[in-house]
């Protein structure tokens with residue numbers, strides 16, 4: 001049984017430190033990509049408050065394809081010139097969107113989403129996937145959230 005548990009109200013730096021440690025422990029010794037992404041999506045969902053979606057899109061033949069996630073069923077394929085996820089994958093840069101309604105081309109998967117954080121998973125300059133977090137709170141994500149998920153993306157880059 002896994003006993004990872006976030007502490008309510010803890011500072012973000014601590015939360016992401018614990019998330020990183022839990023993530024490393026969870027994937028240790030396991031090579032199956034789907035199993036690892038599924039467990040990491042569940043871990044993000046458990047640790048990071050105020051989310052309505054958390055999970056992966058994988059780069060498959062030049063477009064993003066839905067991977068393991070938590071939240072409502074989502075759009076399956078995202079071209080790189082569409083949405084926040086497409087922007088992250090096309091640029092290789094983290095996308096921190098305080099108001100998704102103000103982002104040109106934002107793709108609505110869950111109408112409750114107000115802000116979004118998308119972090120690319122990059123290995124040797126190649127984008128392998130993105131990690132997508134959605135929140136019903138406007139401006140839910142800041143630089144600390146981005147840094148915490150970027151740390152996770154570095155781990156994921158060793159697994160795909």
Ligand code: SME
Nearest residue numbers: 074083084085106107109
């Ligand atoms: N909103 C994303 C699409 C993915 S869902 O939020 C799960 C986007 O604009 O890329």
